[in-house]
Amino acid sequence: MVRPDLTNLSPQDAVVTLRSFPRRYSAEFSSIDGTDLTEELASRIGSSGESALQIVGEVTRTWVLLRESLRQILRHDEVFLHPAITNPALRQWDTQVTESLFDSLNRFIEEAEALAALAETVSPISAWARSGTIAGDGAISALDLIKECVSVGADGLSRVRTTMSQVKG
Numbered sequence: 001m002v003r004p005d006l007t008n009l010s011p012q013d014a015v016v017t018l019r020s021f022p023r024r025y026s027a028e029f030s031s032i033d034g035t036d037l038t039e040e041l042a043s044r045i046g047s048s049g050e051s052a053l054q055i056v057g058e059v060t061r062t063w064v065l066l067r068e069s070l071r072q073i074l075r076h077d078e079v080f081l082h083p084a085i086t087n088p089a090l091r092q093w094d095t096q097v098t099e100s101l102f103d104s105l106n107r108f109i110e111e112a113e114a115l116a117a118l119a120e121t122v123s124p125i126s127a128w129a130r131s132g133t134i135a136g137d138g139a140i141s142a143l144d145l146i147k148e149c150v151s152v153g154a155d156g157l158s159r160v161r162t163t164m165s166q167v168k169g
Contacts, residue, residue, distance in 0.1 A: 004154050006147040011119055011128055014146045018116040021153045022109040025056065028160050029101065042101045046163035053097050055163065056104045059156035062091050063111045063149060067118060070145045072132060074122060079132035085148065086134055112153070119146055 009017075029042060029052070042053045050058075065084060072079045084090035099107070122128060128143040140148075 004151060006150060009147050009150060011122060011125075011143065011146060014150050015116045015119045017150050018112050018119070018153065021112050021157065022105070024157055025108060025160060026105060028052065028157070028164050029105070039101050041164065041167050043097070044167035046166040048159065048163065050159075050163065051097070052160045052163045052167070053099075053101055053104055055156050055159045056101075056108050057097055057099070058091070059152055060104070060108045060111050062152050063115055065091075066145060066149050066152065067111070067115050069132065070115075070118060070142055070149075073130050073140075073142045073145065074118075074127060081132045081134045081140070083135050083137055085140060085145070086137055115146075115149055 029038060043051050045051050062084075065082065069079075069081045069085055072081070082090075097104070122142065128146075129141055131139040131141045132145075133139055
């Protein structure tokens, strides 16, 4: 996985990017929208061993973890966080996909908005420097955490795009 360079990403840019993800993810399914194949194609397994529907669910669940961690950092001192915050290999969501594509996308949209809304409440700007400790890995700032949210969304979008391209072709 090639991670995007988010070195200069500002909190405001992160909010805009998070709010753009619902439209961008939905666009990956729009070319088949309105057909009987939409749900089937979204559920088909690509060469990576996962379906686009699974990827959407993974991104949503990861964002829930990251949003709660960000909330803790912003509200409490001496916060200890799960190692999955910075280690994607520990983000194992052993749950079967039972939702429809429509329901999964709605949950995804809700979580993207919740993250963006939380990020907009951060004030003063110096609050982005607040940090928490990741078990066994050191500190992470609120700013680095919101950047991780954008990175997870971008990676997921790339994986959805690749998977949908494979299962359509």
